[in-house]
Amino acid sequence: EPEVTQTPSHQVTQMGQEVILRCVPISNHLYFYWYRQILGQKVEFLVSFYNNEISEKSEIFDDQFSVERPDGSNFTLKIRSTKLEDSAMYFCASSEGRQGYEQYFGPGTRLTVT
Amino acid sequence: DQQVKQNSPSLSVQEGRISILNCDYTNSMFDYFLWYKKYPAEGPTFLISISSIKDKNEDGRFTVFLNKSAKHLSLHIVPSQPGDSAVYFCAASEWAYDKVIFGPGTSLSVIP
Numbered sequence: 001e002p003e004v005t006q007t008p009s010h011q012v013t014q015m016g017q018e019v020i021l022r023c024v025p026i027s028n029h030l031y032f033y034w035y036r037q038i039l040g041q042k043v044e045f046l047v048s049f050y051n052n053e054i055s056e057k058s059e060i061f062d063d064q065f066s067v068e069r070p071d072g073s074n075f076t077l078k079i080r081s082t083k084l085e086d087s088a089m090y091f092c093a094s095s096e097g098r099q100g101y102e103q104y105f106g107p108g109t110r111l112t113v114t
Numbered sequence: 115d116q117q118v119k120q121n122s123p124s125l126s127v128q129e130g131r132i133s134i135l136n137c138d139y140t141n142s143m144f145d146y147f148l149w150y151k152k153y154p155a156e157g158p159t160f161l162i163s164i165s166s167i168k169d170k171n172e173d174g175r176f177t178v179f180l181n182k183s184a185k186h187l188s189l190h191i192v193p194s195q196p197g198d199s200a201v202y203f204c205a206a207s208e209w210a211y212d213k214v215i216f217g218p219g220t221s222l223s224v225i226p
Contacts, residue, residue: 004157031212043158043203045213056212091157099209100146100165105157 002026004106006092012112013082021077021109023092031055032075033093033103034067043091049075050098082113117141118206118217126223133191135220137204140185144206148214149178149189152201158216161202162189194224 005024013019025032034046048055049067064080075094079086089110093103119138127133135149145166150158164171164178164187171178177190191198204217 006157033212042218043216045215048212050212058213093157098212099207102148102160102163103214104160105150107155107157 002028004092004094004104006090006106006109008109009107010110010112012114015084015113016081019079019082019111021079021090021092021111023075023077023106024073025075025092025094026104027073029094029096029104031095031098031101031103032067032069033095034077035091035093035105036060036088037091037108038085038088046077046090079111082111084113087111087113117144117215118204120202120204120217120220122220123218124221124223126225127194129196129224129226130193133189133194133198133222133224135189135191135202135204135222137187137189137217138185139187139204139206141206141208141215142185143208143210144215145209146207147178147180147187148205148207149176150203150205150216151198152203152219158203191222194222196224196226198222199224 007022032049037043047057047061066078089108091108092106095101095103148163149161152158180187201219203219205214207214
């Protein structure tokens with residue numbers, strides 16, 4: 001069964017450093033998403049991406065965040081200058097369509113900012 | 115911002131019995147509802163969904179009921195199995211938006 005994959009599974013970085021989280025969505029999916037879950041809190045939407053541009057973003061997704069689909073298979077989330085409060089699980093998801101289509105999630109990348 | 119609420123943080127059920135997980139929402143614009151299951155150290159796994167034009171959707175042991183007037187939905191698992199032990203997230207979306215809004219989750223323990 002096709003699945004969303006994410007690398008690395010765990011990333012440790014120092015405050016102020018840039019990190020890039022990588023995802024390979026399901027191959028025939030057209031919509032891509034990033035969510036995060038701070039420990040003990042809800043899963044929160046960050047951004048959606050379609051047709052090589054951001055479709056929607058939350059208030060969390062400020063100027064320090066960016067997303068890119070550098071080739072036909074990868075989808076990345078870059079955090080330009082990490083802060084302690086960026087420590088969280090980051091989940092990538094993809095879906096065939098927008099409304100009425102389930103979003104399939106990857107296993108997540110645990111980001112720890114020290 | 116508690117648009118999707120799951121008021122029971124945890125639930126314990128005996129194997130073979132019915133598990134009922136509840137969810138309430140406040141945004142009347144939500145028109146698509148989903149349940150996800152999550153094991154530790156894994157991402158949420160899609161379980162079952164329902165659109166606002168229906169009041170029931172069934173898939174094997176899993177049934178989701180939607181009561182739009184009460185802004186309430188529930189997930190029934192019959193019969194419950196030990197492998198069902200996980201955190202269950204209720205989630206909702208609105209036609210105009212891409213994002214899915216998640217509830218805080220209910221941790222289900224199925225006791226053998």
